[in-house]
Each structure stands twice: as C-alpha cells, then as structure tokens.
Amino acid sequence: IIEELEIAKKELARAKQERISFGLPPIIGSWYFPRFTPALLQAGLLNQLEVVDHGSASLLQLLAKGELDLALLGSL
Structure with missing residues (x-):
C-alpha cells in the first residue's frame, strides 16, 4: 500500500x-x-516532451514505478 501511495504522489506531482x-x-x-x-x-x-531513451523492458519498469508519463514499447 505504501508503494502505491508513493506512485500516486508522483503522479499527482507530474x-x-x-x-x-x-x-x-x-x-x-x-x-x-x-x-x-x-x-x-x-x-x-514537442517542446513539452522530455524524451527518455532506454530499451522497452527498462521503460516498462519506469512506467510501473510512475517515473514516466507514457512510452512507446516494442515487443515480439
């Protein structure tokens, strides 16, 4: 629950x-x-985007942690 609360706080700040x-x-x-x-x-x-360049697996983890707003992911 505490982890979910921290993610929610990050989302509200974002x-x-x-x-x-x-x-x-x-x-x-x-x-x-x-x-x-x-x-x-x-x-x-375009000027509002802060691009983060990583592999899809890393981006998925960042999304799950609430550290990214959105991402385009590749998968097989």
Missing part, C-alpha cells in the same frame, strides 16, 4: 508539471517517432 516524460526505445525513436514530430510540433506539444 499532473501539475508542464513537461511530459516520454519513453522511447532506440529503434522506435530513430525510425518511427520522427514521422510524428511535425504533428507534435504543430500541436505545440
């Missing part, structure tokens, strides 16, 4: 921030994500 913590694995970040940057730029969201 909701007040203007930055979006966004996880991208290297391959997705270099091959697929650039296709979406023009739309994100036009929507005014």
Whole structure:
C-alpha cells in the first residue's frame, strides 16, 4: 500500500508539471517517432516532451514505478 501511495504522489506531482516524460526505445525513436514530430510540433506539444531513451523492458519498469508519463514499447 505504501508503494502505491508513493506512485500516486508522483503522479499527482507530474499532473501539475508542464513537461511530459516520454519513453522511447532506440529503434522506435530513430525510425518511427520522427514521422510524428511535425504533428507534435504543430500541436505545440514537442517542446513539452522530455524524451527518455532506454530499451522497452527498462521503460516498462519506469512506467510501473510512475517515473514516466507514457512510452512507446516494442515487443515480439
């Protein structure tokens, strides 16, 4: 319960921030994500993204801990 409470506190603090913590694995970040940057730029969201570059397994752990807002993950 204490761990869940800590995660909830982190999520509430993140909701007040203007930055979006966004996880991208290297391959997705270099091959697929650039296709979406023009739309994100036009929507005014690109400057709000704080990109975290790790493998999908590491990003999944960061999401579970509440340390990332969202991530694109690759899986077989």
